[in-house]
Amino acid sequence: MSRIAELAKKYPTLHKDVIVKWEMMVNGMRDSRDLDKVSVWRPASHGSYLSYDEDFTMARLKAETPWRVREDAVLLPDRLWMKTGLGFLLHRKERSPYVIREVSEGRFGIYEGGEELVYDGLYATPRKQRTAAEGVTSKGTPVQDLVELNRRCYRVVPVRFCEYFRAGEECKFCNFNHTQEDARSIGLNRPVTIAPDETAEAFKIYGSEVKLLEGFLESGGFKKSDTEASVNCRFVEQLSSALPYETHMKLVAEAMPRKELLRLRDAGLLGVRFQMEVFDERLFSVVNPGKAKHMSREEWLEAFQNAVEIFGVGNVAAKFVGGVTLQGPDGYSTWQEARDSHMEGDRWMISHGVFPSMQALRWAPGSPFSKDIANRQKFPPTEFFLDLAVAHHETMKEYGLYEKLNKFLYCGFCCVTNPYAGEVGMIETAGDIGKWMSDVVPYEQNWIAQFLDSLKSPAEKGK
Numbered sequence: 171m172s173r174i175a176e177l178a179k180k181y182p183t184l185h186k187d188v189i190v191k192w193e194m195m196v197n198g199m200r201d202s203r204d205l206d207k208v209s210v211w212r213p214a215s216h217g218s219y220l221s222y223d224e225d226f227t228m229a230r231l232k233a234e235t236p237w238r239v240r241e242d243a244v245l246l247p248d249r250l251w252m253k254t255g256l257g258f259l260l261h262r263k264e265r266s267p268y269v270i271r272e273v274s275e276g277r278f279g280i281y282e283g284g285e286e287l288v289y290d291g292l293y294a295t296p297r298k299q300r301t302a303a304e305g306v307t308s309k310g311t312p313v314q315d316l317v318e319l320n321r322r323c324y325r326v327v328p329v330r331f332c333e334y335f336r337a338g339e340e341c342k343f344c345n346f347n348h349t350q351e352d353a354r355s356i357g358l359n360r361p362v363t364i365a366p367d368e369t370a371e372a373f374k375i376y377g378s379e380v381k382l383l384e385g386f387l388e389s390g391g392f393k394k395s396d397t398e399a400s401v402n403c404r405f406v407e408q409l410s411s412a413l414p415y416e417t418h419m420k421l422v423a424e425a426m427p428r429k430e431l432l433r434l435r436d437a438g439l440l441g442v443r444f445q446m447e448v449f450d451e452r453l454f455s456v457v458n459p460g461k462a463k464h465m466s467r468e469e470w471l472e473a474f475q476n477a478v479e480i481f482g483v484g485n486v487a488a489k490f491v492g493g494v495t496l497q498g499p500d501g502y503s504t505w506q507e508a509r510d511s512h513m514e515g516d517r518w519m520i521s522h523g524v525f526p527s528m529q530a531l532r533w534a535p536g537s538p539f540s541k542d543i544a545n546r547q548k549f550p551p552t553e554f555f556l557d558l559a560v561a562h563h564e565t566m567k568e569y570g571l572y573e574k575l576n577k578f579l580y581c582g583f584c585c586v587t588n589p590y591a592g593e594v595g596m597i598e599t600a601g602d603i604g605k606w607m608s609d610v611v612p613y614e615q616n617w618i619a620q621f622l623d624s625l626k627s628p629a630e631k632g633k
């Protein structure tokens with residue numbers, strides 16, 4: 171029996187797409203030329219190399235696969251989607267049991283052990299790829315260097331470094347600053363900061379081409395909350411006034427005091443996600459030394475409650491890294507203990523009106539945890555995430571949080587490919603992600619609904 175079939179048997183209440191998504195997020199796939207068919211040229215400025223792990227570096231990418239590197243960008247695996255509209259970011263892992271191959275044009279299959287086809291319902295949805303010449307600001311900066319556009323969703327990274335690294339207090343799973351050095355090692359330029367006025371100009375260019383629906387600002391960690399709030403306020407103000415319509419703009423950041431949250435709301439921000447990473451009382455400061463100095467764990471929890479009061483239930487999220495509490499000498503010794511502790515965090519968040527999301531733990535080259543080879547043995551299995559998906563869903567229903575959720579907090583258009591975002595409830599309620607978003611987004615802007623319709627046979631369309 172294939173591993174996916176085995177998981178489907180173990181979790182009969184979960185839709186198979188949820189299982190496939192998490193199996194791919196956890197175990198990834200080995201490299202193959204077919205991955206290039208689902209890859210996009212990412213400008214160096216985006217700087218996230220989450221599509222790779224193990225001991226991967228840009229120098230290695232260039233040496234082993236030179237066709238994937240050009241002067242201003244690297245070709246990185248993108249996303250594949252399934253018929254429920256759920257998707258996942260392709261994640262290359264050298265020791266994965268899987269290979270992805272194209273089975274017919276635009277349709278891909280997962281091969282276990284490289285031979286056995288175990289799932290063939292994956293679809294590529296090509297996006298329009300820009301070249302630098304296609305859109306530049308008045309200062310000549312390519313708009314895509316300032317605003318990362320994912321169809322109708324956007325991401326802006328005002329400050330591309332994290333202050334915690336300097337003192338060796340970075341989160342132990344993170345390699346954010348190393349990706350700067352990594353990019354520079356092959357001559358890719360990734361500016362550390364960007365100007366709010368030029369970013370607003372880029373935002374305006376994109377926003378006049380397509381109706382931007384939602385997006386977020388995200389930077390590295392700041393030692394001082396008032397600096398973090400000031401930087402972000404400037405961006406929120408300028409971006410909000412660049413367009414004649416409102417986008418659902420959120421901030422992904424450290425917890426911050428009430429007065430800074432009020433400043434941000436007054437500047438035009440509609441929601442926040444605090445990157446707490448670890449809920450566990452014992453391990454919060456072990457895994458996140460910089461964040462724990464920034465504010466104590468009690469203050470983080472207080473900040474969530476303030477944020478719910480200020481932005482409203484359904485507009486505040488938390489992020490945890492699934493399984494990170496297993497890493498290092500102080501970590502839990504079994505994945506079940508780590509799972510239970512994670513569930514406690516989910517429950518606290520949901521009961522306080524906060525939507526918890528989860529990122530699968532990655533082996534980020536250059537991060538403190540990646541230096542100890544023993545940590546490689548301590549990755550949680552897919553069951554860790556599926557157990558959490560079931561428990562999360564039950565708790566969301568118990569507290570009625572699905573109904574109160576602002577659907578743009580974790581919109582179905584790009585976020586469903588990333589951290590766990592309530593996908594179990596989305597599919598149970600609506601059947602697919604296109605339908606889940608249909609009451610807040612008209613069909614002509616709902617690219618997932620259009621894409622899913624394009625997969626239907628003429629007979630299915632007639633129904």
Ligand code: SF4
Binds near residue numbers: 331339391392461
């Ligand atoms: S705050 Fe932590 S997760 Fe965020 S960039 Fe800094 S080290 Fe990385």
